[in-house]
Amino acid sequence: MKRIISISIDKSSFYQDKFKIQFSEKLNCIMGGRGTGKSTIVNFLETCFDPAAESQKATYNILKNNLGQGIITVVTQDGDGKKYKSTKSFNDAPDAYIGPGETVIPFKNIQ
Numbered sequence: 001m002k003r004i005i006s007i008s009i010d011k012s013s014f015y016q017d018k019f020k021i022q023f024s025e026k027l028n029c030i031m032g033g034r035g036t037g038k039s040t041i042v043n044f045l046e047t048c049f050d051p052a053a054e055s056q057k058a059t060y061n062i063l064k065n066n067l068g069q070g071i072i073t074v075v076t077q078d079g080d081g082k083k084y085k086s087t088k089s090f091n092d093a094p095d096a097y098i099g100p101g102e103t104v105i106p107f108k109n110i111q
Helices: 038-049 057-067
Strands: 003-010 019-022 071-077 083-089 095-098 103-105
Touching (some): 003 038, 038 057, 038 083
Antiparallel strands (some): 003 019, 003 071, 071 083
């Protein structure tokens, strides 16, 4: 993976409306006051890249309390320009897709 293009959270109990962040190719900063969800975003990203992340108690609790029945979607790009999508919901392993047709691929192929 070369870079993260975007993260979106849909139907989350913490981010009530659909929430999306487009990342720059250069520098990105997640800023905000206490309790605004900065760490939650980082934990959501982690669970889309590490299938074992939810086994950590703190991460599990963040997903349970802040994602609920929602879905995390992360779009990434490799060095050749290929785009990949990873989706994650609570208590499920992340799913991986490639290309505009969203062909399902083995998760290890996007790491």
